[in-house]
Amino acid sequence: MNILLKSARILDDQNKSLHGKVRDIWIKNGVIEKIATSVTPDSRTKVIELPNLHISPGWIDSSVSFGEPGYEERETLAHGARVAALSGFTDIILNPNTNPVPDTSGDIVFVKKTAAGKGAHVHPLGTLTRLSAGTDLAEMYDMQKAGAVAFYDFKSPVTHANLLKIALQYAQGFGGLVFSFPMDASIAATGTVNEGDTSTKLGLRGIPALAEEIQIARDLSILEYTGGKLHIPTISTARAVSLISEAKKKGLDVSCSVAIHNLFHTDEVLHEYDTHFKVMPPLRTAKDREALRKGVRNGVIDMVTSDHMPIDIEEKRVEFDRAAYGSLGLESFFVILNSIFGPELAVEILTRGRQRFSLESPVLKEGARAGLSLFNPEGEYFISKEGLLSTSKNSMYIGKKGKGRVYGSVTEHQVYLHKA
Incomplete structure (x- = not known):
């Protein structure tokens, strides 16, 4: 799994040097290869660009x-x-x-x-x-x-x-x-x-x-x-x-x-x-x-x-x-x-x-195993039955409004993203 998260704003209050910053994050074979203002990936890397992309551990x-x-x-x-x-x-x-x-x-x-x-x-x-x-x-x-x-x-x-x-x-x-x-x-x-x-x-x-x-x-x-x-x-x-x-x-x-x-x-x-x-x-x-x-x-x-x-x-x-x-x-x-x-x-x-x-916490730094959540914290989100992913549909939130939206997550195994 080689991916590049493009122009992602980082929310990680445990990492003062990156918290609030916008960075490219290159992940190769499940490991964070590089975090920088701009990264040029190789041809085998999938580039992920999403509106107002935010990431966190x-x-x-x-x-x-x-x-x-x-x-x-x-x-x-x-x-x-x-x-x-x-x-x-x-x-x-x-x-x-x-x-x-x-x-x-x-x-x-x-x-x-x-x-x-x-x-x-x-x-x-x-x-x-x-x-x-x-x-x-x-x-x-x-x-x-x-x-x-x-x-x-x-x-x-x-x-x-x-x-x-x-x-x-x-x-x-x-x-x-x-x-x-x-x-x-x-x-x-x-x-x-x-x-x-x-x-x-x-x-x-x-x-x-x-x-x-x-x-x-x-x-x-x-x-x-x-x-x-x-x-x-x-x-x-x-x-x-x-x-x-x-x-x-x-x-x-x-x-x-x-x-x-x-x-x-x-x-x-x-x-x-x-x-x-x-x-x-x-x-x-x-x-x-x-x-x-x-x-x-x-x-x-x-x-x-x-x-x-x-x-x-x-x-x-x-x-x-x-x-x-x-x-x-x-x-x-x-x-x-x-x-x-x-x-x-x-x-x-x-x-x-x-x-x-007693679980290890994911760390946002170069050389660490990937473990990231991807989201947009802005905008109104309407919760519908059609938008539920679970097999069962017994949600008390159907018809309610929340704020922001989740894009998915990245683990060392895979990237999981909602379909556009």
């Missing part, structure tokens, strides 16, 4: 779901990895919500081999417990040796406090990262949306903010006792931000993420009972949304994620209470994030998180 998404194995009709690993690459991502953390779930080293090897070279680099999570049943720990050490970057029973809270204690203690022996979904199931019960004015008006069963906050408080207490590394995925309430901020000030090794939809929407969008807005954790209030945005800006929230989850149309085109949770997010991620925070902070957010998963 490759983006990462810390919560992505596909379907394979078991739910290939939602999304396959190969196609999903390509969708991620065309959406600007060079790396994704893959959730373990398949059938069967990946709870052995062999399962992790299958995922990595199937997705290798198909698009964005896929870094699988293994389950925390066998079969994600919440009873016995899975083969955590063996899975990490096989390539699992952390351990998570996807969207399932760790009900038994002692199990989380043992997991955190055990994982310290090999530097493992433990996920704990922030929800007390006994308080959430059969709720489907945020408990508040909207749920009361619509007659839908609510999930109180307390369900998230009491679980986080418990988990942080256990972490303070055991030590180890804890990640709390997709928080959604103002109090959750405060609890994690306090824990970090104590020196606890905790990180967290928020889903992009909890930064964009509130539960007021539910007035038409549109199941595309049914997500877990649920959309919350404007007060929660503002606290979450502040948490992203000040670094209390470590990562923003698409929480991308393809779902069959049959599982969404039913009554709200019976509909499956989840929305697409990869394709819309940048334009929504850019509309909230602007391009400089959006890119900084999109490149956060690799260190938490």
